[in-house]
Amino acid sequence: MNLRCLIIDDEQAALNVLTNYIAKTPFLExxxxxxxxxxxxxxxxxxxxxxxFLDIHMPELSGLEFIKLLRGRAKVILTTAYSQYALEGYELDVVDYLLKPVPFDRFLRAVQKAKDALTTKEETSVLPVTVATVPTVTASDYVFIKxxxxxxxxxxxxxLYIEGxxxxxxxxxxxxxLVTLSTMKEVEEYLSESYFTRIHRSYIIALNQVEYVEGNQIFLNKNTAVPLGETYREKFFKLLEENMMNKK
Structure with a gap:
């Protein structure tokens, strides 16, 4: 399998070195x-x-902060001139930690580890899943957005709610x-169904913010109403029934 790679470093010279290394490696793109x-x-x-390939010391956003924002979207190899961050990097589940200047043979060992890890993940993903867990959301849970x-x-x-x-x-x-670059599908991946639900192709609401429902309108407060789409209507009312006192 070929690996789609991205380099992030605030020094052009470091970008040039890694760009050259990637060009020499057949399974990297x-x-x-x-x-x-x-x-x-x-x-x-x-x-x-x-x-x-991620540098640690960058002015606007450090590499370690960047990893937390990734939320597992890609494997990471840290590249830095400082060795003291190695332990923290491994605690964030990075593939490897390369010290600058990076020798080509050391680079090859790191990318082979990444390829092996991604190949194993791909093989595991086709196995049948017998138990699914839903992450719980507490008052301290949060997300970073740009x-x-x-x-x-x-x-x-x-x-209160999210509009696509x-x-x-x-x-x-x-x-x-707040407006940010993302899709509704991506947003849904971060939110627990116990607390949020899609009620329209363009809307996700927080269930605990619902004041009342009238017709095809869901009122989140006296001044905010969002439409209930026909496709999502049955699922939404089933969620309401779970907390309804007079179900008859």
Missing amino acids: LTGAYLDPIQALEIIYTQPVDLI VDSKIMKVRFDDI LGNYVSIYTKTGR
Whole structure:
């Protein structure tokens, strides 16, 4: 299998070295090299990437912070001139840790480890799944989203509803509206069905924010109503019945 690779480093010389190494390796395919980690994050959210070569020391967003925002979307090989972050990197489940300047033979060993790990994951993914677990959401759960040039922390219990806008979503919270580059499908992956549900092709709501339902409108407060799509109607009312006192 070929691995789609992306390089993130705030030094052009480091990008050049790794670009050259990738070109020499038959099973690697370079999809992009970025000096700006935030720009790279936008790309990762919109197209598939298997392996990321990631510098640790970057001005806007450190490599370790970047890994937390990835949420397992790709395997990571850290590249840095500092050895003291190796332990923390492995705690974040990175494939390998390369010290600059990176020798080509050491680079090859690291990418082979990544290929082996991804091959094993691919083989495991075709096995039948017998038990599925749903992540629980607590008041301390949150997600980081990019809004303009900022990366913002949004707590799940602050979210009222989410509206899809093509390749963007609007997240309406108790304090305002945030727009970020994402799709409704991607957003659903982060949210527990116990707390959030899709009620329209363009809307996801927080169940605990529902005040009342009238016709095909769901009211989240006195001034906010969102449409209930016909496709999602049956599932939504089943969720309501679970907490309905007079079910007759």
